[in-house]
Each structure stands twice: as structure tokens, then as C-alpha cells.
Amino acid sequence: MTDTVAGLLDEIADIGRDPARGGYSRPVHSDAEHTLREWFRGHAARRGLDVRTDHNGTIWAWHAPSGSRDGAAVTGSHLDSVPGGGAYDGPLGIASALVAFDQLAARGVGGTRAIAVFGEEEGSRFGVACLGSRLATGAITPERALALKDTDGLTYAEVAARSGLDPERMGPDPDAIARMKAFVELHVEQGRGLVDLGRPVGVATSILGHGRWRISIQGEGNHAGTTLMADRRDPMVAAGRLIAAVRDLARAEPGARATVGRLQPVPGGTNVIASTVDVWLDVRHPDDTVTASLVARIGEEAAELATDEGCTATLTEESLSGTVDFDAALRDRLSAHLGDAPQLPTGAGHDAGVLAGRVPTAMLFTRNPTGVSHAPEELCEDADAEAGAAALADGLELLAADPPTVPTAPDTDTTGGCPLV
Numbered sequence: 001m002t003d004t005v006a007g008l009l010d011e012i013a014d015i016g017r018d019p020a021r022g023g024y025s026r027p028v029h030s031d032a033e034h035t036l037r038e039w040f041r042g043h044a045a046r047r048g049l050d051v052r053t054d055h056n057g058t059i060w061a062w063h064a065p066s067g068s069r070d071g072a073a074v075t076g077s078h079l080d081s082v083p084g085g086g087a088y089d090g091p092l093g094i095a096s097a098l099v100a101f102d103q104l105a106a107r108g109v110g111g112t113r114a115i116a117v118f119g120e121e122e123g124s125r126f127g128v129a130c131l132g133s134r135l136a137t138g139a140i141t142p143e144r145a146l147a148l149k150d151t152d153g154l155t156y157a158e159v160a161a162r163s164g165l166d167p168e169r170m171g172p173d174p175d176a177i178a179r180m181k182a183f184v185e186l187h188v189e190q191g192r193g194l195v196d197l198g199r200p201v202g203v204a205t206s207i208l209g210h211g212r213w214r215i216s217i218q219g220e221g222n223h224a225g226t227t228l229m230a231d232r233r234d235p236m237v238a239a240g241r242l243i244a245a246v247r248d249l250a251r252a253e254p255g256a257r258a259t260v261g262r263l264q265p266v267p268g269g270t271n272v273i274a275s276t277v278d279v280w281l282d283v284r285h286p287d288d289t290v291t292a293s294l295v296a297r298i299g300e301e302a303a304e305l306a307t308d309e310g311c312t313a314t315l316t317e318e319s320l321s322g323t324v325d326f327d328a329a330l331r332d333r334l335s336a337h338l339g340d341a342p343q344l345p346t347g348a349g350h351d352a353g354v355l356a357g358r359v360p361t362a363m364l365f366t367r368n369p370t371g372v373s374h375a376p377e378e379l380c381e382d383a384d385a386e387a388g389a390a391a392l393a394d395g396l397e398l399l400a401a402d403p404p405t406v407p408t409a410p411d412t413d414t415t416g417g418c419p420l421v
């Protein structure tokens with residue numbers, strides 16, 4: 001194969017374009033994401049890889065010359081996107097994996113290896129990020145995952161069944177986890193760290209702890225014309241004040257990032273006072289106890305602001321992932337092997353973070369000249385994409401020859417654990 005990363009990404013450049021927002025909207029199990037899955041399956045099959053979709057909807061493309069899938073060096077990423085996302089978040093890791101496998105084949109590197117495509121990494125359709133890897137590791141129960149709903153009210157169980165998966169079979173996959181002797185995810189950098197360092201490829205040190213909460217503010221739905229201002233219990237007003245309060249509370253906490261990126265008023269009519277508004281909150285901080293206390297303060301503020309407007313507020317944790325420090329020995333080895341590649345942290349979550357407590361795991365980043373992600377301006381220059389794929393091939397070759405030791409699962413799950421499950 002003589003594919004390049006840029007050439008592969010060109011093939012899917014028209015799939016899932018979002019005419020309203022710009023960029024791409026490729027939610028899990030949408031037509032666009034299914035088209036991308038077929039695109040990947042075709043490329044994997046053409047390379048002679050054995051392609052299977054497991055009971056959680058994760059696609060695995062295997063190179064297993066001995067017939068055994070044990071002791072596999074695995075790479076992978078995702079094909080779903082945020083609404084109006086960029087071209088590289090997810091697909092860059094998949095395209096790079098295909099090119100890296102070509103290079104490993106050309107070098108005659110043996111051993112078992114696989115490319116994994118995880119579903120609902122962004123959580124943009126069902127609210128919980130890294131759903132595929134959380135299901136596989138047991139960081140979310142199948143019962144809770146299957147009951148998650150999208151904005152059309154469809155449950156994950158319904159959508160998965162329509163996509164040919166059997167919801168009854170979803171859940172932890174200890175065999176898949178045990179088969180992996182290492183997992184390496186390549187991803188476009190979602191910041192300017194490599195730009196500032198003038199380097200095309202880096203190795204991740206850590207993933208900032210992060211979580212999502214839904215603050216549901218209940219008021220009273222009514223007519224926009226006949227309801228006097230004094231008589232209203234309008235949850236949108238409380239939501240508006242809450243968004244500003246979230247910003248102010250996070251600004252007062254060094255290192256914290258808090259965002260309201262999504263509001264869902266019900267019923268959502270111009271001439272209707274909403275009956276409820278769901279305010280979706282994303283909070284991140286390196287210290288998990290700070291995240292917890294900041295969210296608690298936001299919850300108290302939400303309750304007060306709701307009361308001011310004659311409403312009530314409830315706060316529900318949708319997902320929580322503690323700060324992940326990737327294995328220091330593994331990242332040092334990779335960095336040295338990749339020409340002293342710089343090591344840098346990220347504020348973005350990834351399937352690699354969920355897997356890190358169970359499997360020796362590392363991440364590679366490629367330079368993003370704009371530093372922008374989750375938006376159409378996200379970028380990876382062609383030369384950097386090829387450098388990333390070559391680095392991924394080098395890393396997988398290193399791990400195939402000299403696998404890292406398997407980490408011991410931590411006493412408390414800080415790698416994608418969901419306290420609610």
C-alpha cells in the first residue's frame with residue numbers, strides 16, 4: 001500500500017460535513033459515522049487484516065500471523081465527532097494507524113497487532129464520553145449505558161440495535177483488555193504545545209481530570225404573551241445567570257476550566273416560556289478534589305439562582321474521569337525512541353485515558369498549527385501527519401519487540417471511573 005495519511009483523510013473529506021456549523025458532525029451511529037466505519041473496514045480488509053465488530057460496537061482490525069490474538073500491540077482512536085468538529089480529531093489516529101501498519105508490513109515487523117475504532121468517544125450524542133472503552137473496561141455498566149438518551153429521545157439500546165448490535169450482549173470485555181500488551185493512541189494535539197516547541201510529534205504525559213454534569217432547572221412552562229413578568233417561573237433566566245456564575249467561579253480557581261457548551265430548553269419554542277432547561281457542564285482540573293469542590297459550589301449556586309426565579313435545580317453527574325498520568329517509563333522510552341520527542345500534558349479526554357489503568361498505554365500527538373480543536377479550524381499539516389504515522393510505526397515496533405509490563409489496576413479507579421455506576 002502506498003497510502004498517505006493526507007490521502008486517506010481526503011477520501012472522507014466530504015462525509016458528515018455540517019453546513020450549518022462548518023466542519024463535521026459525525027455522531028456515533030449516524031449515517032456519516034457508519035459511512036466512515038465502512039471506509040475503515042474496506043481499507044483494513046484490503047490490507048489483509050481480519051476485521052471484526054465486537055459486542056460493544058468497537059471495530060478491531062487484526063494482524064495476527066500466528067493465529068493468536070494474545071499479546072497484541074494495539075493502536076486506535078475514533079471516527080465520531082463533536083457537532084461542527086474538525087477533520088482530524090479521531091480520523092487522524094485511524095488514518096495514521098493504517099499507514100503505520102503499512103510501514104510495519106514493509107519493514108517485516110512480525111507479531112500480533114490491531115487497530116481499534118471505539119464508538120461515542122466524544123459523547124456528543126449520548127452525553128458520556130469514551131462510551132466504547134468505558135463499556136469494555138467496566139467503567140460504565142451496560143444498564144446505564146443502554147438507558148442513555150440522545151436529543152431525539154432515542155436510547156443507546158435502540159440506536160445500537162438499529163445499527164445491528166445486540167444490546168443484551170454489551171458490557172465488560174476482559175478478554176479484549178487482556179489481549180492488549182500495549183495501547184498507543186495517536187491524536188492531533190488540541191493545543192499549541194508542539195507549535196511553541198517547534199516539533200511535529202510529541203508524547204503525552206497526562207490527561208487532565210474531567211467530568212460532565214447535567215444541571216436540570218425546573219420552572220413552569222407558559223405563554224410568552226399572556227404570562228406577566230411578575231408571574232413567571234422561567235428556568236431560562238436562571239440558566240443564563242448560572243452560565244455567567246460558572247465562568248466566575250472557575251476563574252477564581254487557578255487551573256480550573258469550566259464550560260457550559262450545551263443548553264436544552266424544553267420545549268424550546270420562541271413564544272414559549274420553557275418548563276425545564278438542562279444546562280450541560282464540563283469541569284476540568286488537575287486535582288480531582290478541586291474539581292469536586294468546584295462542582296459542589298456550582299451546584300449550590302445553581303440552587304440559589306433557581307430559587308430566585310421560582311424554580312428548582314438538580315445536579316446529576318453524567319461522567320467523571322480522574323487525572324491520568326501515563327506510565328512514566330513507557331513514555332520516556334517512546335520519547336527517546338522517537339528522537340527525544342517532547343512530552344506534554346493535555347486537557348482533552350481520550351479512550352487512552354480510560355484504558356491506561358488496565359493496559360500499558362501511551363499517546364502520541366501531532367502538531368496543530370492553529371491550536372484549535374472541536375472546531376473547523378483544527379489543523380494538521382500533511383508533513384506532520386506523515387511524521388506522526390511514522391512515529392506511530394516506530395512506537396509499535398518498539399513495543400512489539402520489548403513490551404512494557406502490565407500495570408496493576410489502581411485501588412481506586414481514577415482512569416475513567418464513573419462513581420454513579
Ligand SMILES: [Zn+2]
Nearest residue numbers: 089090121187
Ligand atoms: Zn479525539
